[in-house]
Amino acid sequence: MNISLSKIKTSNPITNIYIGSFLLSLAIFDVFVYSFFDLNITSFLPGNLNLFFPLIIGFIGLSFIRMEYSGIKLIDNINKHINPSNFNALLTLLIIFTVLKAIPPALSWMVLDANISGDTKSACTGTGACWTYIKVWFKRFMYGMYPNELHWRINSAFILVIALGFVGYFFKENLKKYLALYYVVIYPIIAFLIIYYLISGGSFGLVWVETGAWGGLSLTFIVSFFCLIFCFPLGMILALGRRSNLPAVKYVSICYIEFWRGVPLITVLFMSSVMFPMFLPEDFFMDKLVRVIIAITLFEAAYCAEVIRGGLQALPRGQYDAAKSLGMGYWKMHIFVILPQALKLVIPGIANTFLALVKDTPLIFVVGLAEIAGMLALAKTNPKWLGFAMEGYIFAAIIFWIICYAMSKYSYNLEQKYKTER
Amino acid sequence: MNNKIKKLVPQVLTILFVILIFGFFTLNAQVNMDNRGIDFGFGFLKQEASFDMQFTLLDYDGQDSYAWAYVVALLNTLLVSFLGIIFCTILGVIIGVARLSQNFLIRNSAAWYVEFFRNIPLLLQIFFWYYAALRALPLPETAEPWFGVTYMTIKGYYIPSMIWENLNVFLSCLLAAIVSIIFIRIYARKLQEREGKQLPVFYISIGLLIILPLLSFLIGGVKLDFELPVLKQLAQTSFIFEGGIALPPELIALVVALSLYTSTFVAECVRAGIQGISKGQKEAAASVGLNPNQILKLVIMPQALRIIIPPTTNQYLNLTKNSSLAAAIAYPDLVLVFAGTALMQTGKAIEIVGITMLTYLTISLSIAALMNWYNKRIEIKEK
Numbered sequence A: 001m002n003i004s005l006s007k008i009k010t011s012n013p014i015t016n017i018y019i020g021s022f023l024l025s026l027a028i029f030d031v032f033v034y035s036f037f038d039l040n041i042t043s044f045l046p047g048n049l050n051l052f053f054p055l056i057i058g059f060i061g062l063s064f065i066r067m068e069y070s071g072i073k074l075i076d077n078i079n080k081h082i083n084p085s086n087f088n089a090l091l092t093l094l095i096i097f098t099v100l101k102a103i104p105p106a107l108s109w110m111v112l113d114a115n116i117s118g119d120t121k122s123a124c125t126g127t128g129a130c131w132t133y134i135k136v137w138f139k140r141f142m143y144g145m146y147p148n149e150l151h152w153r154i155n156s157a158f159i160l161v162i163a164l165g166f167v168g169y170f171f172k173e174n175l176k177k178y179l180a181l182y183y184v185v186i187y188p189i190i191a192f193l194i195i196y197y198l199i200s201g202g203s204f205g206l207v208w209v210e211t212g213a214w215g216g217l218s219l220t221f222i223v224s225f226f227c228l229i230f231c232f233p234l235g236m237i238l239a240l241g242r243r244s245n246l247p248a249v250k251y252v253s254i255c256y257i258e259f260w261r262g263v264p265l266i267t268v269l270f271m272s273s274v275m276f277p278m279f280l281p282e283d284f285f286m287d288k289l290v291r292v293i294i295a296i297t298l299f300e301a302a303y304c305a306e307v308i309r310g311g312l313q314a315l316p317r318g319q320y321d322a323a324k325s326l327g328m329g330y331w332k333m334h335i336f337v338i339l340p341q342a343l344k345l346v347i348p349g350i351a352n353t354f355l356a357l358v359k360d361t362p363l364i365f366v367v368g369l370a371e372i373a374g375m376l377a378l379a380k381t382n383p384k385w386l387g388f389a390m391e392g393y394i395f396a397a398i399i400f401w402i403i404c405y406a407m408s409k410y411s412y413n414l415e416q417k418y419k420t421e422r
Numbered sequence B: 001m002n003n004k005i006k007k008l009v010p011q012v013l014t015i016l017f018v019i020l021i022f023g024f025f026t027l028n029a030q031v032n033m034d035n036r037g038i039d040f041g042f043g044f045l046k047q048e049a050s051f052d053m054q055f056t057l058l059d060y061d062g063q064d065s066y067a068w069a070y071v072v073a074l075l076n077t078l079l080v081s082f083l084g085i086i087f088c089t090i091l092g093v094i095i096g097v098a099r100l101s102q103n104f105l106i107r108n109s110a111a112w113y114v115e116f117f118r119n120i121p122l123l124l125q126i127f128f129w130y131y132a133a134l135r136a137l138p139l140p141e142t143a144e145p146w147f148g149v150t151y152m153t154i155k156g157y158y159i160p161s162m163i164w165e166n167l168n169v170f171l172s173c174l175l176a177a178i179v180s181i182i183f184i185r186i187y188a189r190k191l192q193e194r195e196g197k198q199l200p201v202f203y204i205s206i207g208l209l210i211i212l213p214l215l216s217f218l219i220g221g222v223k224l225d226f227e228l229p230v231l232k233q234l235a236q237t238s239f240i241f242e243g244g245i246a247l248p249p250e251l252i253a254l255v256v257a258l259s260l261y262t263s264t265f266v267a268e269c270v271r272a273g274i275q276g277i278s279k280g281q282k283e284a285a286a287s288v289g290l291n292p293n294q295i296l297k298l299v300i301m302p303q304a305l306r307i308i309i310p311p312t313t314n315q316y317l318n319l320t321k322n323s324s325l326a327a328a329i330a331y332p333d334l335v336l337v338f339a340g341t342a343l344m345q346t347g348k349a350i351e352i353v354g355i356t357m358l359t360y361l362t363i364s365l366s367i368a369a370l371m372n373w374y375n376k377r378i379e380i381k382e383k
Helices: A005-010 A013-037 A047-065 A073-081 A086-112 A131-143 A148-165 A173-200 A216-242 A247-262 A265-279 A288-314 A317-325 A330-367 A372-380 A389-421 B002-036 B066-098 B104-118 B122-136 B167-195 B201-218 B249-275 B279-288 B292-329 B334-346 B349-378
Strands: B150-153 B156-159 B161-165 B223-227 B230-233 B239-242 B245-247
Touching: A013 A047, A013 A086, A047 A073, A047 A086, A086 B104, A131 A148, A131 A216, A131 A372, A131 A389, A148 A173, A148 A216, A173 A216, A216 A247, A216 A288, A216 A330, A216 A372, A247 A288, A247 B002, A247 B349, A265 A288, A265 A330, A265 B002, A265 B292, A265 B334, A265 B349, A288 A330, A317 A330, A330 A372, A330 A389, A330 B122, A330 B292, A372 A389, A372 B122, A389 B104, A389 B122, B066 B104, B066 B249, B066 B292, B066 B334, B104 B249, B122 B249, B122 B292, B156 B249, B161 B167, B167 B201, B249 B292, B279 B292, B292 B334, B292 B349, B334 B349
Parallel strands: none
Antiparallel strands: B150 B156, B156 B245, B161 B223, B230 B239
16 A cells, blocks of 8 residues: 555545545544553554554544545544644644543543442552542541541631631622721631631630641641731732832832742741741740741742732823822822722732642641641551552642632633723 | 921831841840850851761762751752753743644643643642652562663662763863854854855754764763663662662652643743734744744744743742752752751751751842843843
C-alpha cells in the first residue's frame, strides 16, 4: 500500500471520509480494547510496529479526513477543532491514547479494586486504594485531636460565623451605611468571641479544650478566616501609607511591605514560634496558635497592601481632584470617594490573595500545629495504619482542590462582573 | 503654620510608634536573654557545627564551622531553585503556548493541567511526591536502568558522573566561543546599520559553540570519562549503588513539585504575554514585507517578552522562596540546616532567624532591583 498525501487530496472526498473514519476508529478501538480488556488484536505485527500501529493508522486516518469542507457536521467539527494540521493530528492522537490508557488503572485503583468496608487495616485486601483508612481517620482529619463528643461545638461555631457573615444581605436601606463598619470591626470581634467561647470553652459550662488539640481541616478554616479578616484592614492602611505624601509614613510603609514580601512564610512561622517569645515580657504568655495567626496576618497584609495599591493607582487623578475641590479632607476623600471605587477594582486581586492564603495554611504544620497536613503525617506513622500515605495525600489534595478551585472560579466571576460595569 | 503641623503630627506619631515597638522588643529581648544566660553575638558562627548533612555540593563535615554550614546550605537552596526555574520555564512555556492552540483537546488539556496543579497547596504536592509517589519506586537491587546507565530507585536517582582531564582547557575554549559570539553579534549589528547586510548570526553562534569545544577534545588533550553507578551488595538483603552522582529523593520530590506548581503560573504569564499583542501588529509587520520568521523575531517576541518577563521573574522569586518548604521533607536547605538544626544546637534564635530572613530578603530585593532596572530599560518611551 502506497499512500502519498497529494493523492489523498485529489481523490473522491466521500471515499476519503469512509477510509479515514474506518482507520481512525480502528486505531481507537485497538487502544481501547488493549487498555480495557487487555486484548492485543494486533499481536501478529512485529515488536515496535505493534506498539506504534494505532498511532500510524490513526494518523493516516486523520489525514484522509482532513479537507476544506465535507458537508458532514461531525467531520467538519473534527477537522476544525482537533485536526487542522499534521502536527495537531499527532498531538490529538497522543492525548486520546494517553487518556484511554490512563483510565483503566486509575479507575481500578480508585474504585473497582478499592476497599471501604471494615474498621481495621485487615479489611484492605484488594490491590486498589484503601478508603477504609480515610473513613476511620475522617474525624481526625476534620477536627484534629479535638474530643469526639465535642465536635458539635466546632460545627455550631462555624455555622454561626457563616450565618453572621450573611447578615449584611438583610440590612435595611437605612442601615446600609454601617455595612462596612459591621464587616470591618463588629463582625471580626463577634466571630472571635464565638470561636473563643464555643471552641475553646472554659466558661458557660463548656469544658476547656486547649488549642494544641485543635487540628485538621477545621484549624485550616479557623486560621485562614482570622488571617483573612485581620489582614484586609491592615493592608488597606499600609496601601494608603505607601501612597502618602508624608515621607516618614511612606517609607515606614514601604519598608514594612518590602520586608514581608521578601521573606518566605516558613521563616516567618519559625520567627513566630522561636524568636517572637523572646520579644515579649517574661511573664506574658501567648498561645502558639495566636502567634501563628498574627504572623500570617502580618505577612499577608503586605501582599494585600500591594493589591490595594494597584487599585488606588488605577483610579484617574480626576477623582482625587474632584473630591478635593468639594472641600473634602484626606480621610473624608478616601472613605467616601477613593476607597469605595478602588476596592471594587481590586476585588479579584484580593480574592487571589485569599486563595494564596488558604493554600499557605498547611505550612503551619512546620511549627507543630496539626492541621490537615499535620494530621496526615501523624496518621501515616501510626503503626496500625502504615503504608497508606498515597490515599491520605490524595484525599487532602481533593479537598483542597475543591476549595481552591471554587474560590478561583468565584474570583474569576467577580472579575467578569466588575469588568463589564466599568 | 497650621498646614505644617498637620503634616508633621502623623509623621512624628508614626516614627514614635515604630521606635516604641522596637524599643519594647529590644528591652524584652535583653531581659529574657539575661534571665536565660544567653548573650547576643555572632561569635557562634566560627564554632564547630558538629552536625552532618545528607546532601552537599561542596565538601562539608561535622568539624566545619557554622559559617561554612550556612554557605553549604545556601548552595543547596540555590541548587533547588536553579533546577526548579529551568524545568518550570520549559514546562510553563509549552503549556502556555498550548493553552492558545487551535486544537480543542490540546487547549483543554493545558487548561486542566493549570487548574489542577495550581489549586493544590504546594506543601501537599511535595508530601505527595516524597511520601507517596517516590516511595513506590523499586529498591536498588530490582531497579531497571533508564537510558541504559541511570537508575531510579527508592533511595534516589543515580546518574553517571563525569571525570574530566584538562577541564580548564575545555572551559577556556567554551569561554572563547562565548566571547567571540558576543563580538560577532556586535559586528553584525554594526554591519547592518552601515551597509544593510545581514549576517546569519544564529548559525555562526551555534557553529562556534560546537566547533571550539570539539577542537579542545581533538587538539587540546581534553578527555571525558564517565563513572557509572554500580550495584554493590552490603549485606544479605541490603544493596547500594556506588560511583556516579546520587540525587537524593528529597531533591527530586522538591524539584518536581516546585516546577509543576510554578509552571502553571509561568504558563499563565506566557499566555497573557502572547494574548497581549494585538493582531494588528502581526498584520502590519506582514504588510511591511517581513517573512513569518522575522515577524516572530523582530515584532512579536520583543513585545511579548516585555509583558512576560516581569511577572515571570516574580514567579521565579516565589519559587526561590517556596524552596524553603524543603524543611518539611528534610532536604538540607537553608531553613532546615540553619533555622532548624543550628538554632536547636546554639539557641541563638534572634541571630539565626535574622540571618536567614536577611538572606532571603537580599535575594528578593536584588532581583527586584534588577527587574526595575530592566523594566526601565525596555519600557516604551513615549514622546
